[in-house]
Amino acid sequence: MTMEKLIFRIPRKANSSLLAFLLLASPLGFAQDNAPADDQSTPQEAPHQVPQQAPEEIPQDARDATASEATRVLLARLAQAVANLEYRGLVTFEHVGSMETLEVVHGIRDGEQVERIRYLTGSPREKVTRSGDEQCRSSGSVFPRSGLLSAAGLQTVQSNYAFLIRGEERVADREAIVLEARPRDLHRFGMVISVDKETGLPLKSMLIAPAGRVLERFQFVELDLTPVTDDELKPQTPSTEPSTGDEAAKCATVESRWRLGWAPSGFKPVAVQALSDGQMLVFSDGLSAFTVFVQQLPEMNYKGRAVRGATVAYMDHIDVNGARYTVTVVGEIPDNTAQLVAKAVTEAN
Amino acid sequence: MSHGSHQQRLNESLSALMDGEANELEIQRLLKESDASGASDGELGHRWSRYQLAASVMRGEKVAPVDMGLAASISAAIADEPSLESAQQASANDAGNGQARSRWWRPLSRGAVAATVAFAAILGVQQMQAPQVQGDLVAEVEAPQPQPVTTNPQPGRFLTPTLNTRAVSTAPQLVPEQRVGPAPQVQVVPTPELMRHLNRVMVEHSEQAARIGSQGMVPHARATYGERPSE
Numbered sequence: 233m234t235m236e237k238l239i240f241r242i243p244r245k246a247n248s249s250l251l252a253f254l255l256l257a258s259p260l261g262f263a264q265d266n267a268p269a270d271d272q273s274t275p276q277e278a279p280h281q282v283p284q285q286a287p288e289e290i291p292q293d294a295r296d297a298t299a300s301e302a303t304r305v306l307l308a309r310l311a312q313a314v315a316n317l318e319y320r321g322l323v324t325f326e327h328v329g330s331m332e333t334l335e336v337v338h339g340i341r342d343g344e345q346v347e348r349i350r351y352l353t354g355s356p357r358e359k360v361t362r363s364g365d366e367q368c369r370s371s372g373s374v375f376p377r378s379g380l381l382s383a384a385g386l387q388t389v390q391s392n393y394a395f396l397i398r399g400e401e402r403v404a405d406r407e408a409i410v411l412e413a414r415p416r417d418l419h420r421f422g423m424v425i426s427v428d429k430e431t432g433l434p435l436k437s438m439l440i441a442p443a444g445r446v447l448e449r450f451q452f453v454e455l456d457l458t459p460v461t462d463d464e465l466k467p468q469t470p471s472t473e474p475s476t477g478d479e480a481a482k483c484a485t486v487e488s489r490w491r492l493g494w495a496p497s498g499f500k501p502v503a504v505q506a507l508s509d510g511q512m513l514v515f516s517d518g519l520s521a522f523t524v525f526v527q528q529l530p531e532m533n534y535k536g537r538a539v540r541g542a543t544v545a546y547m548d549h550i551d552v553n554g555a556r557y558t559v560t561v562v563g564e565i566p567d568n569t570a571q572l573v574a575k576a577v578t579e580a581n
Numbered sequence: 582m583s584h585g586s587h588q589q590r591l592n593e594s595l596s597a598l599m600d601g602e603a604n605e606l607e608i609q610r611l612l613k614e615s616d617a618s619g620a621s622d623g624e625l626g627h628r629w630s631r632y633q634l635a636a637s638v639m640r641g642e643k644v645a646p647v648d649m650g651l652a653a654s655i656s657a658a659i660a661d662e663p664s665l666e667s668a669q670q671a672s673a674n675d676a677g678n679g680q681a682r683s684r685w686w687r688p689l690s691r692g693a694v695a696a697t698v699a700f701a702a703i704l705g706v707q708q709m710q711a712p713q714v715q716g717d718l719v720a721e722v723e724a725p726q727p728q729p730v731t732t733n734p735q736p737g738r739f740l741t742p743t744l745n746t747r748a749v750s751t752a753p754q755l756v757p758e759q760r761v762g763p764a765p766q767v768q769v770v771p772t773p774e775l776m777r778h779l780n781r782v783m784v785e786h787s788e789q790a791a792r793i794g795s796q797g798m799v800p801h802a803r804a805t806y807g808e809r810p811s812e
Contacts, residue, residue: 314797325802334805336798347791347798349805357808361801363792389795434797450799502793514789521793523786529778534771536757538779543786543803545753545779560778562786 309432327541339460389518392498419496448542522563546570
């Protein structure tokens with residue numbers, strides 16, 4: 233039997249003996265490292281190596297500060313990348329036992345983000361979104377395009393979530409840092425985001441319910457960071473209409489007719505918009521969001537929950553001056569929270 | 582003896598060794614040659630590595646390419662050590678037999694060391710991969726009974742025929758408030774208006790969430806998920 237056969241067969245059989253083998257082998261590795269150094273060793277080089285081991289002795293406080301600084305930098309890079317990078321890729325999107333694959337394209341045109349998403353499985357669905365970011369900003373809307381971009385936004389997010397760096401992994405053939413956002417209360421879900429080391433783009437993100445249940449997982453399979461052409465941002469399905477529509481109207485600031493008697497801590501109103509049959513109010517804690525719809529919908533008496541993927545909708549109604557309004561709270565938030573919010577809707581005075 | 586036929590015979594011996602069929606004479610020939618040219622940087626050494634690699638690939642094994650430079654520096658390190666040869670030098674001078682034995686030893690020990698290094702290299706690859714295989718982060722720490730999202734779509738998990746399932750799965754699932762007794766899932770026949778409303782608010786919400794922007798493409802994926810397929 234030849235030597236190579238021995239080498240390759242053993243690993244499958246006995247792992248522990250392998251480990252022993254590795255331990256035996258590692259001194260050899262060191263010897264090999266040292267050998268060239270010994271050959272041409274200069275006296276100055278040897279003391280050089282000693283101070284490098286000092287970081288072990290940094291006090292705990294300083295290390296915590298360094299860690300939170302590291303997450304801050306990572307979050308800021310993530311926010312930048314999400315808003316400013318052009319890319320295309322293939323993605324798997326999973327929730328509650330089903331998985332779909334989709335094609336995503338993200339481009340920047342005239343300072344606006346243009347996204348095209350096309351499902352490659354299931355019924356053909358496609359959408360091109362043009363976020364009227366510039367318009368909204370010039371119209372003085374309160375939309376924080378990325379709450380994480382500002383220092384204040386970062387602070388808000390960090391008061392609602394504890395951020396931990398959980399290690400590293402490889403996603404879509406790229407090295408990523410795994411960041412966990414752990415909620416500080418029960419009114420929001422956690423997230424685990426694998427951030428691309430090179431660009432800061434989230435390569436994988438999971439939404440985590442209490443007890444570690446994964447509600448949703450979005451993960452790149454393939455990512456291409458070369459500039460996106462105009463053609464790539466055009467819908468492939470002929471009937472797809474770009475949902476630019478009434479951007480100007482969407483950005484217009486509306487005085488809210490409704491308010492929340494109670495909202496989970498950290499969720500702040502970020503937008504109020506008029507609908508044809510009512511209003512919608514958007515709240516965010518910097519990472520997750522929920523939207524409260526108050527509408528006059530005849531014949532709509534359903535009361536309860538509806539779930540699709542990680543998104544929950546809780547429906548209820550309120551009577552104001554003899555008129556019935558349907559309240560729907562929608563978001564990636566726990567059911568109970570959605571229900572509490574729905575019950576807290578009152579008319580603003 | 583021409584150089585060409587010598588080389589050819591060496592190659593034949595080498596493949597015989599690979600197949601485990603080399604006789605003692607062939608082994609002697611190979612060892613002698615490798616001693617003369619240096620196993621790691623000689624033509625023979627390269628050919629040997631190629632054969633090994635090819636054999637591994639044919640067996641479908643994961644291959645960690647062995648760095649020839651590394652092998653060379655290791656044999657250099659070994660060469661520096663007082664070898665068996667020098668220990669036996671006195672007796673080797675007397676008998677040619679003894680020198681043959683020492684030639685036997687040296688390349689063998691080199692081979693053993695090289696094998697160990699290759700081993701470590703392969704192990705290294707496996708160790709690096711292991712955490713990724715286990716690595717469901719959340720499951721590892723917080724979840725006593727994790728329900729990870731199934732990676733592969735399994736039509737068998739659904740009771741209804743595939744075509745129906747697709748249509749149903751993108752629609753919101755209703756869980757009404759009025760739960761009676763132990764049966765939590767009261768079957769409500771959703772009106773088309775209700776489903777339209779729910780779909781509309783979910784899509785609208787996702788579009789708004791996308792504007793907040795900290796989640797990248799995810800809200801867009803959610804919004805598109807509920808899009809009505811084009812008729």
